Amino acid sequence: MxxxxxxxxxxxxxxxxxxxxxxxxxxxxxxxxxxxxxxxxxxxxxxxxxxxxxxxxxxxxxxxxxxxxxxxxxxxxxxxxxxxxxxxxxxxxxxxxxxxxxxxxxxxxxxxxxxxxxxxxxxxxxxxxxxxxxxxxxxxxxxxxxxxxxxxxxxxxxxxxxxxxxxxxxxxxxxxxxxxxxxxxxxxxxxxxxxxxxxxxxxxxxxxxxxxxxxxxxxxxxxxxxxxxxxxxxxxxxxxxxxxxxxxxxxxxxxxGLGRLRLQPGTFEDEFPFNPNYLQRSLADALPALVGERPGLLLITAPMGDGKTEIALHSARVMGEACGVPGIFVGLPTMATADQIYERVMEYGLRRAIDPAPLTLLHSMAWLNPVYSRDVPPSGEPDAEILTGEGARGAWTAATDWLQARNRGVLAPFSVGTIDQALLAALCGKHNMLRMMGLSGKVIIIDEVHAYDAYMQGLLRRLLTWLGRLGVPVVLLSATLPRQIGHRLVEAYLLGAGHRSPIEVTAGYPGWLYADAESGRVTSRALDTESRSLDVELHEVPIGKDGRAERSSVFRELLKPLVETNSGCVGIICNTVAEAQQTFEDLQDWLGKSFADGTRRPQLQLLHSRFPAEERAEITRTVVESFGKTGKASGKRPTTAAILVATQVVEQSIDLDFDFLISDLAPIALLLQRAGRCWRHPHNPRPSWVSRARLAVLSPVSAGGRPAVPDSWPFVYPAALLRRTREELAKLATAPIRIPDDVQPLVDAVYDEDFLDPNSQMADDDVERIADEQVKTFISQQVTIPEPADVTSLHALTSSDIDEEVIRTRLGADSARVICCYQAPSGRLFLDPSLRDELPMRGSLDKGRFTKAEVRMLLARMIPVPAAWVRGPDPKDPHLVAWRENAHLRDVLLLRHPVDGDGRIRPAEFGNNSFVLSPQLGLVRLACR
Missing domain, CATH: 1.10.3210.30 (Hypothetical protein af1432)
Incomplete structure (x- = not known):
């Protein structure tokens, strides 16, 4: 009618x-x-x-x-x-x-x-x-x-x-x-x-x-x-x-805590308490005229430590104001990097927000972050789906209780999180359109764009296509982005905005590129800046019979000046946790003997992902205080020799500064990222034995002296990229890497898809790498929603029955979560080796449900491990029914360390693997049975 x-x-x-x-x-x-x-x-x-x-x-x-x-x-x-x-x-x-x-x-x-x-x-x-x-x-x-x-x-x-x-x-x-x-x-x-x-x-x-x-x-x-x-x-x-x-x-x-973010207008100098550098000045001057009142995508490529985060926030405000998108979301590759950037974005919000601006931290362990959570209700709690009405906290940027419940954080006007929190909007999963709506009111900043594999890049391209269709401004940041990846990302955004014709994308390095969503016009700017040198040395390390690189003698030679002068801060970055643990033990033994006369020995710290969550957070805080930007001013930067042994957890977004860096061979883009932690802050005094930024790269060789790859490394990085990187570094001979001049040519040479000699071993490795990337790209296409122009029925957006936890897990990086406990001869389980704190089988609420404090206490002991390590029969305790009914605890596995009557602790066994939780080393996987 x-x-x-x-x-x-x-x-x-x-x-x-x-x-x-x-x-x-x-x-x-x-x-x-x-x-x-x-x-x-x-x-x-x-x-x-x-x-x-x-x-x-x-x-x-x-x-x-x-x-x-x-x-x-x-x-x-x-x-x-x-x-x-x-x-x-x-x-x-x-x-x-x-x-x-x-x-x-x-x-x-x-x-x-x-x-x-x-x-x-x-x-x-x-x-x-x-x-x-x-x-x-x-x-x-x-x-x-x-x-x-x-x-x-x-x-x-x-x-x-x-x-x-x-x-x-x-x-x-x-x-x-x-x-x-x-x-x-x-x-x-x-x-x-x-x-x-x-x-x-x-x-x-x-x-x-x-x-x-x-x-x-x-x-x-x-x-x-x-x-x-x-x-x-x-x-x-x-x-x-x-x-x-x-x-x-x-x-x-x-x-x-729902509203529109309102930030004070102003210049870059108004927003940040320092003068803009070459990159920041260029964008601050040019962007307003380019943006007009239209959305677009901004790609910023510049070396490590050149202030990309600050200019991204400034650019996001300018772009959002221009086209009516006031919010901001910052996406990062890992929880550790998200935690680090969260505090910087929080400081920005405290300075610049006109009204209270609830800032959410979005990743699965966010509520364990002490700065963010305070009393955050975990999403698995009985009351998580119904609000209590207790209201927001008084802090200007504090997230409300409502925003911290499941699926709601992305609705906040201001968010920082892992990139998967944004990618879920482009996947065939439940409530993806709620997430897309939440993102649509924000300028989307994606940091470390180079850090994502082919699977994640596929997901990101589909998200960019939807954001282009919705007219959402985007800022992409990278220090080491291969040109072809940058081209594909810009092309995906413009495709969503309705521009299907091939485009020419040439981003200068350092520099920036702006793609206008309305016209499809791409404007790029290459920038001139002072060049700095990075000395790079290739040191061969033999691969032993156990398939691992034997690096002890090389470490001792490289660290001799530090030991002799008892001065300098050195970072050592290993490709695997096991190698970091072994390196720490070797150095601890060597330093103990070298300083046996009672002389104060160098500080030695270990940081990797397999410490219990609370311990890892505390170690990270200590490391940042010691080697970070404010270390000298706060008096916490070591005045005598100090060594940090770490894995890739320090590679991205954690602001550290070393006098000398030693690294396992890694793909060139990541090596340059690691090198960005060397001589990062000019105000720090340097030891007499190092005259400029210096990177020593450990290159494994076989018994015959030929370049080789340790058994564990192909699971971390493609062998082709390692071989290509080694060859490019060998071409340098004794010449330093000029930053930024040499960065883009080196990155493109290693990641180039053109193969000159199809009969060479290099080409075989490359073919294997490309095949692997094609498989990952194909899988990404199976789980993403269609392009918006191809959707004729909304059913296509959620038709695939995909588990969100599977979606969140990176392809090839499948992980499980474990908590180590100690089993008394009676069979009772305890949280401590002294058998004083019993492992809670049930919570204190009715029906054995856990309070948020109880869940937090347990997950503070959580350790991520490769899922393959804990496959097979799980010796689940039938009394842990309450764990299985809690969203945060149901998938946690227990590694039980038997404790003998005399107090001796034996390894925990799970399937064919044995484990020991060491106070110094974290979780150690022993040899497989």
């Missing part, structure tokens, strides 16, 4: 929409009007200006009409609760329903009921519903997906009661019709949109519906509205309920 508004029939207030935990049933019509109110307030106070423009344009209407349409749709999301299946769930409320027929047979979920029923029903309010491609069915599919997954559109939906009898006829159908008419009337009879929306617009709207639903489903809000529920079902009573909910919802947004 078009042009004739529905009369408001008698909506049955006994039909409940919320019941659990409430003193009485809450009418479904009230919940739907609450959701409509929340949608209107979100449109006014949360959705970015760019997001409102994009949605309104996608609907073919103006801003105000788009607002009314979205409120109407939000008011229909739970219409599927008017079914026998749903109403029968409340044993106390169901008997209050009079005249409703029983519906035997197959049960139907309420979200699926909305999906199946709404398409034909929307004809009554003027929507086209002749074919599945008409807007009525897109709206039905959108609303049916409000629990995170979209259902498939069926061909025969003209009369849903015929094909889906579980919807229920008779009074069930009458009340669904009544509900549709009531909310349509109360909301002012909004007209249908002028055109069928595309998938990108539908995805954003679905995300907003989910958010509106979550906000008004909070227990304290529903309890308050229940007390004032309408006593009559007339239009005036329902309208009054809507008005009052609309008055209260802004408080829900404030309490949840």
């Amino acid at each position: 078009t042009g004739n508004p529905l009369e408001v029939p008698g909506v049955d207030l006994a039909l409940w929409g919320k019941r659990r935990g409430l003193p009485g049933p809450y009418p479904v019509v009230c919940h739907l009007l609450d959701a409509a109110a929340a949608m209107g307030v979100l449109w006014d106070l949360y959705v970015s200006a760019a997001g409102r423009r994009h949605i309104a344009a996608g609907l073919g209407v103006d801003d105000e009409r788009a607002r009314r349409v979205l409120m109407f749709w939000a008011a229909l999301h739970d219409v599927g609760k008017v079914t026998f299946t749903f109403q029968a769930l409340a044993e106390d409320a169901f008997p209050e329903l009079v005249g409703y027929p029983d519906v035997p047979g197959e049960r139907i979920r309420h979200d699926q009921a909305a999906h199946q029923w709404l398409g034909p029903a929307l004809r009554q309010v003027g929507y086209r519903a002749r074919s599945l491609r008409d807007e009525a069915f897109m709206v039905a599919q959108l609303l049916g997906g409000h629990h995170g997954r979209f259902f498939e559109l069926k061909r025969d939906t003209s009369d849903p009661l015929v094909y889906f009898p579980s919807l229920g006829g008779g009074k069930w159908e009458q009340q669904r019709q009544a509900l549709l008419g009531a909310v349509h009337s109360v909301l002012g009879e909004p007209e249908p949109p002028e055109k069928r929306m595309d998938a990108d617009v539908a995805g954003l709207v679905c995300g907003l519906v989910v958010l509106a639903d979550w906000l008004v489903s909070q227990d304290f809000f529903v309890k308050g509205r229940l007390k004032a529920r309408p006593n009559a079902n007339d239009a005036a009573s329902l309208k009054a309920h809507l008005v009052e909910s609309t008055r209260q919802v802004p408080g829900l947004l404030k309490e949840a």
Whole structure:
């Protein structure tokens, strides 16, 4: 029926929409009007200006009409609760329903009921519903997906009661019709949109519906509205309920920490307490004119330590202000790098935010971060899905309790996290469109773009295509990015923005490139800066019979000046944890003998990923204090000799400065990243035995003296990249690497896909590497959502049944989590080797559930290990049922160290592997049995 508004029939207030935990049933019509109110307030106070423009344009209407349409749709999301299946769930409320027929047979979920029923029903309010491609069915599919997954559109939906009898006829159908008419009337009879929306617009709207639903489903809000529920079902009573909910919802947004980020305008000098360098000055001067009022992608390539993070934040503010996208998300490759950048971004927010700016830290262990969490509720807790209403903390950038629950952190106006938190938006997983909506209101900064393998690059390209379609500004950062990867990333973004023609992407190094989403024009700028030299030495180390490189003698030779003068800070970066542990033991033994006369020996520290989480965090803090930017000023930088033995955990985003760096051979891009930790800060005094930045690279050779790769390294890096790197470094002879002049040529030479000699061993390795990358790229294509232009049904966005934990795990880096414990002769398990602190089998809450403090205490002892190490039968204790019911603990495995009656601790065994947790070395894997 078009042009004739529905009369408001008698909506049955006994039909409940919320019941659990409430003193009485809450009418479904009230919940739907609450959701409509929340949608209107979100449109006014949360959705970015760019997001409102994009949605309104996608609907073919103006801003105000788009607002009314979205409120109407939000008011229909739970219409599927008017079914026998749903109403029968409340044993106390169901008997209050009079005249409703029983519906035997197959049960139907309420979200699926909305999906199946709404398409034909929307004809009554003027929507086209002749074919599945008409807007009525897109709206039905959108609303049916409000629990995170979209259902498939069926061909025969003209009369849903015929094909889906579980919807229920008779009074069930009458009340669904009544509900549709009531909310349509109360909301002012909004007209249908002028055109069928595309998938990108539908995805954003679905995300907003989910958010509106979550906000008004909070227990304290529903309890308050229940007390004032309408006593009559007339239009005036329902309208009054809507008005009052609309008055209260802004408080829900404030309490949840949802709003638009507002940063003070100003120059780079206003934002940061130092003068801009060459890179920062160039972008600060050129970017405003380039951006105009349009979105785009900015790619910044510059050496390590050249202030990319600061200019990225400045550029993000400029780009966001220009095109109406106020928020910021910073994505990084690892949890450790995210933790480091989080504190820097927090300081920026404290200085520049005009209003409170909740800053979320997004990764699986964020709530263990002491700066961030304080009292963060882990997502696996019983109350994680319902808010307590306790409110935000007083700190200017503190994330609210609401934002720290599962799936919500990306909705904050200001976020830092691991890149997978953004990539989940582009994967066929639950609630991906909620995440996409959260990202759409932010400028997306992706740091360390070079650090991702072919699988992650594939996921990133698909995300960039969607961001280009949505008009979301993007900033990509890298110190060592191969040109071909940079080209593909820019091309993916412009593809989403509608530019399918091949483009020429040439980014200078150092320099930057800006791709305009509207015109497709690419502007690049190569910059001149003072060159600095890095001395690079190749030192051959033999591979022993056990397949490991024997490096002790080389270490002693290289460290002789440090020992003789007892001065200087040296970093040693190993490719594997096992080699770092062995190196630490060798050096500890050697230094002990060298300083046996009682002379103060050099400090020796070890840092890698296989310490218990709390210990690793403390070691990292100590390392940053000692070797970081503020080490000298704080008096914590060592004044005598000091050595840090570490793995790749110090390679990215951790600001360290060494006088001399020793590294295992690694692909050139990563070697240069490591070298960025050498002579990083000019204010630090240097020992007399080193005159400029110096990198010693340990190059393994076989017994015959030929270049070779230790048995464990191909699992870390492709053999081809190691061989190519070695050859490029050998070409340098005694010449230093000039930074930045030589960086891009070296990176491109090693990662080049052209092969000159197809019969050589090098070419064989290259073919193997390319084949591996093709497999990873193929797998990435299997798990990503289609390009937005290719989506004809929203079902394609969530059709794959992919486990989120599988998605989050990097291909080839499958990991498990373990906690070491100690088993007494009686069989009881303890957390400490002295058998004093018993391992809690159950939590202190009812039914053995764990408090957040108890979960935090246990996960502070968590250690990540390769999953292959703990495959096979898991000797699970039958008493650990409570662990299996907790989201954070259910997948944690125990490594039990038997403790004999005399106190002797024996190795923990799991499958064919044995382990020892050493206070100095962390978790050590012994030889396989």
